[in-house]
Structure formats: C-alpha cells, structure tokens
Amino acid sequence: MLLTLGLVSTLCGILIVTAYEGTLEAVTANKRIALERAVLKVLPGAASMRAYHASATELTAEGSPVPEGAVKFYAAFDAKGKLKGVAAEGAASGYADIVRVLYAWDPEKQAIIGFGVVSHRETPGIGDKIITDPHFLKNFAALDTRLDANGKALAQPIKTVKHGTKVNAWEIDAISGATVTSKAVGRGINNSAQQLIPWLVPHLQEIRP
C-alpha cells in the first residue's frame, strides 16, 4: 500500500513540476503583455514603457532594490521617446470584491487623462458598466490632480459624487445604479494618487529622457 501510494505521488509530483516549468515562460510573457497592453490603452499614442518605484525620497527604476513603502508606476513614452504620461494602479473594495483600476496621469496637464479596469468581480450588467459606460469614462478626460501649496497632497481629493451632480474638475460623476462601484473607482484612484503624485512631481526630470 505504501509502495503504491509513494509511486503514485512521485509520478504526480513529476507531472506537476514538468507542467510548471514548461508553462512558466509563457505565463510570465502573457502577464507582461497584458500589463503593457493595459498601460498603452490608458495612454493612447504611447509606444514603450518602463516601470519605476516612487518613495518619499527618491525614484528607482525597476530592477534596483525597492525602497520600503514605495509605489510602483509605469512611465510611458511615445515613438520619439518623449514622456507621454505615467500610469499607476489603484484599488478599493467595491460591491463584491476589490476593484483594481489603472489610471493615466499627464504631468503637463496635472490631470488624470485615462482610465482602465485591471480586475473586478462586480455584478455583470451593473457594476461592470465602469468599463463601458461612455458618460462615466468621460470623467477621466481631464480629472484635476493639482497639488496643494506645500506639494504634499492633492489640492482637492478626487471624489465620486452622485450621478448628475458633478460640478468640479476633481469630481467623478457616478453611474446611476452602480454608485458603490463608481465610488470604489474614485477611492482607488484617490488613495493611489494622493501618495504617488506628490512623490513623483519633484523627480519628474529623472524619468524624462
């Protein structure tokens, strides 16, 4: 009995290891392509990207040691190598689970200019309108992210407001019927931007080629 169980377990172990080794390369490549595609989608016109970590004191390129508490972001460049914008991920809990979003930030305009959803488990047909609803997506054409006088935080936190009541450039007009998910998007972007943008602005020259 022990012999049989041992043999079967060994065989199964070998199979799993072979499958893991065999697919690892393709899986990593898939993940990289998916990420690149997501970044290039929120920053139309971008041709290449590089990953960085921003912390309170410095920027470090991907590959070097990551400072504690650092935020990861992607700098995207157009075909001529000019900095097109910066993309970063934000996350907040929505109706069913964490909603992870990717937003694009334009250093010239000091505004968020693009938005995409990385992953979500919101109700199909209701919460997932954040991906398709044209009126909602218009919120991210120019979402104001100017810093306050000290440069330590956003002058106005990004906030989701009830459908049809957006008046300021830093507000997100919620989708009617999907307010919880819309609010999660606002919170996710705000949490990430409040930290990343004040850290990033003093070092912008370092990522400009």
Add this chain to the structure above:
Amino acid sequence: MSPPGQLELTRMEEFMEGIWRQNPTFVMVLGMCPALAVTISAVNALSMGIATTVVLIFSALLVSLIRNFVPKEVRIATYILIIATFVTVIDYVIAAISLEIYEALGAFIQLIVVNCIILGRAEAHASKNPPLRAVINALGMGIGFTIGLFSLGAVREILGAGKLFGVSLFGPDFQPWVVMLLPPGGFFVLGSWLLLFSWMRARKTAGETAHG
C-alpha cells in the same frame, strides 16, 4: 454504471453514453457548480468544458492503468491525488494559453478537483474497465458535459448580452436581459433545458409503449 447482467456495450455505445443517455448535465445533473457559475458566455463555457474533458480523460487513463495495483482502502485518496495533479497541470496550461480565460474562470479551474463527474467516473467506470474503454467513456462524458455547459453559456450570452462569442447579434438597440447573466439566469436556463430533455424522454418512452 451498467447494471450487472447487461450486455457489454460496443465502443460506440460507450462513447454515446455520456453524450446522450447519461449526459452529466442534463440527465445525471452532476457538476452543477461550474455549470451555473461559469456559463455567462459561450467562450467561458467551452473552455471550462474542454478543461474538464482533458482532466477526465487523463485521470480515467491513469486510474484505469493502475486499477489492479491500488489497494481498495486507499483508492479514493489515490484518485483524488491523480485528479488534483491533472487539474494543476491544466491550471498552468490555461494561464499559459490565455490570461483572460484564466481570470474569467477564476477559482473554478481549481474546483474541477471536486467535480463529482470526474471522481464519479474514476470510481464507477475507470477503476473497473481497461484503459481504452475508460478513455472512450471519459471522452463521451467530457463532450456531453461540454455540450451541456455550451447550451447554457450560449443561451445566457445571447439573452443576457445580445452576443455570441463576443459578436453582437441584434445591433445597438438591443436591451440586454441582464438577469440571464446573474445567478438566477443560470437556474432559469438550466431549468428550461432540463424541462426540454425530460419532455423529449417522456415522449420517447410514451412512443415506445404505444408502438411496442
């Protein structure tokens, strides 16, 4: 599954067993968890069906090959180990083929391990039959399950999103019937299919009684 005393099935009959007479979804009503959860689109349903079929075939083959060596006391543990192995392999393979499908199917790939169709096949069929026969039966069952999932997924995608395989069918004015994509929609569609199949079976039996 055949009761004692019944004549040996031919290979074709063995294959058709899972597709028609003992269809896992519509006749045995097994594996309902993935059948209701992942069938919100035709692509998801097909991928889930194919993944399950592959696991079914390989585990049936291995279980059948070692059927004479496994002590009776630990057979279930052995079957679970074998099934879990192939599920893990399939899990990696799907992630390597398409991350989108991998994320859409989510935890339900790993949950193939506890899919009662597979363990049921291993225990009731593969452990008592030679490899070729076991594989033929598993292939039939897998295709039957895939057909079942696809019937659910296609109907739910058409009604709930107005699309099939992501291609819009009715133009932009179609107002999707969103409830079909939600869990209740799964039950509605499954119920309707079961009704249809039971009605067809009842009619066939009635016909046989009348003529025979």
